[in-house]
Amino acid sequence: MTKGKLDWQMDEQQNGKAPLSLQNVHVSYATRRGKVQAVRNVTLDLHAGESLALIGESGSGKTTLGLAIVRLLPETAQIEPGAIFYRRNGREVDILKLDRNEMREFRWRDCAMVFQAALNAFNPVLKIWAQAWDTAKAHGWHDKEAVRQRLVELLEFVQLDPRRVIDAYPHELSGGMRQRVLLALSLLLNPQVLILDEPTTALDIITQRTIIKLLRKLKEEQGFTMIFISHDLAIAAELADRVATMYAGRIVELGASEDIFYRPRHPYTLGLIRAVPTVTGGFEQLFSIPGSPPDLIDLPTGCKFHPRCTFATDRCKVEEPELEEVGPGHTAACWHWQKVEEELRRNPLHRGVLSVLEAVSFNEEAVS
């Protein structure tokens, strides 16, 4: 398994092309009220072996974008214009141009989607083994013994007891177990890219930690390339190398995890970070973002965030900013990103090391 991944990373080093690249991707849904612009003009390179988090609130387009990559959007969705290039072993395809059969090949073998482990991610009348066998058969793998052996291996990898799980129905498993089974099933055909939609949402805290550890193992030991979709900033902080903030269907900021959390340059990213408390950090002054997310059918003019933005000027109401470089490997779509930088100099975030030190000094007082 690992060797394939290494080849892939070497591919990227040699030809300088990312294994997955989204170019100018748009997704809209036709509804009675009008066209819902769920994803607008997303351009993004996913590098081999990296993990990227897509964060944003409900309606930001993050799940739609994930579904577009594996083309699992409902019939009413339109993906155009745009292209999604996938490169493996020197071949390059535009996912959006694949026919039904080619798409089936791509899905699960090249790129698997792991849904939130609600019960409806499974067929309720099939035992876990039958779910796996169905999947294998659908992808042309008919060696029952080999499939079973592979499933046992994977269940062990996700720290489940295969004897207990393989002949169980989905409802007999706990939420955390179901999430791990889904993860194991997604790895069945040895894909290169994993897209995980809200992988820990609705799970208990200790179970969340088990899943996070497992995902870190997949990333560090197996070199998987992963996209995490979550409304929970903590998932990004725990697992991502890079973070993309989405708002009203667009990526408004993209950068290394540390840049996004400690040096955000888009007012929306800053707003999100200032709205979320940590547990082990010291006291945090939190602020919410005024207003509510926009109506995707009737989007505001100019920058879509301007009605909620404290930095907005007249220009923001008219012109929509494009992503521009604000630091090495760090882009933001804001006319006033320098003002965000100034604001952070005046009112630092008190995150990272600083807050750790505060927590420790409190402790010493408490002990003495």
Added chain:
Amino acid sequence: MAPILEVRNLTKKFGKGKETVTAVDSVSFAIEPGETVCLVGESGCGKSTTGRMVAGLLEPTSGEVLFEGKNIKELDSAGFRRYRQSVQIIHQDPYASLNPTQTVRQILTAPLLRHNKVKNRAGAEARALELLEVVDLTPARDMIDKYPHQLSGGQRQRVAVARALTVEPKFIVADEAVSMVDVSIRVSILTMLSRLKEQFHVTFLFITHDLALAKYFAWEGRITVMYLGRIVEDGPTQRLITDPRHPYTQALLSAVPEADPELAHRKRQIELREAEIPSLLNLPSGCTFHPRCPYFVPGQCDRQVPALEPLDVGGRVACPVRKHEHVPLLV
């Protein structure tokens, strides 16, 4: 000061015979007027059941709820009505807790008129508008004629708070009140609730599974941690989150995903002996955490139910084995 609310050996069992589930097991605590207490724990720990018993929505199997020093079971009907008005509950799902066929006006004026809080319709309307201002649903005149489906989740939750305020409660149980609200809006609702503490002298019991929210909301207050129906630890928030003493509290705090990459990578990793939580139908003997606890002492932890004992650093802990040990959460 005398506590505004006290529960003594509160126990709730559901079901019969072999199928009996003990959701809450001999829980005792007291809350002073003006204090903010957060009840935290994972699903199935009994936090919501406790909240519902405190609010009088569920009758305890045994044990007592005392409101302003009086056992609510011994109140006469007028006294019981006063108690039910004084203690209000805000539920998690504002989509389910508001009647979809009523406008905000109807939702707010009905209890005002029913409980004679105002003289007439005009008075009710004026009060409803005031309450909408209190919960930051402005302009109130535009909001009052809306139906719940015309409001966002956050706005609905504000209506639910305004409705609770119609009967001038002294005590509010907020059960996962912001869990379904978008991240960017959560803080403003919490800030609004905190303001009610000052403005109307409301005492809060805030129930949540989210430790970070509990820390933020009850920074000056207290946190009580429940596990499988029992309190395992409580204490002043700032002590509890920096110096937890119960192995379960430590496991919980170390497991919480942090919205900060540095903290996320510097967290102590506590390995539990068993990852899955036991079934409520078949609870372990002695300390119910013993099958998972990394500090399990055979012969002690599996035999005796540990009592909650006071700590010199503040609060109480139900673990005789580890109660003096400080375990830093960041390494």
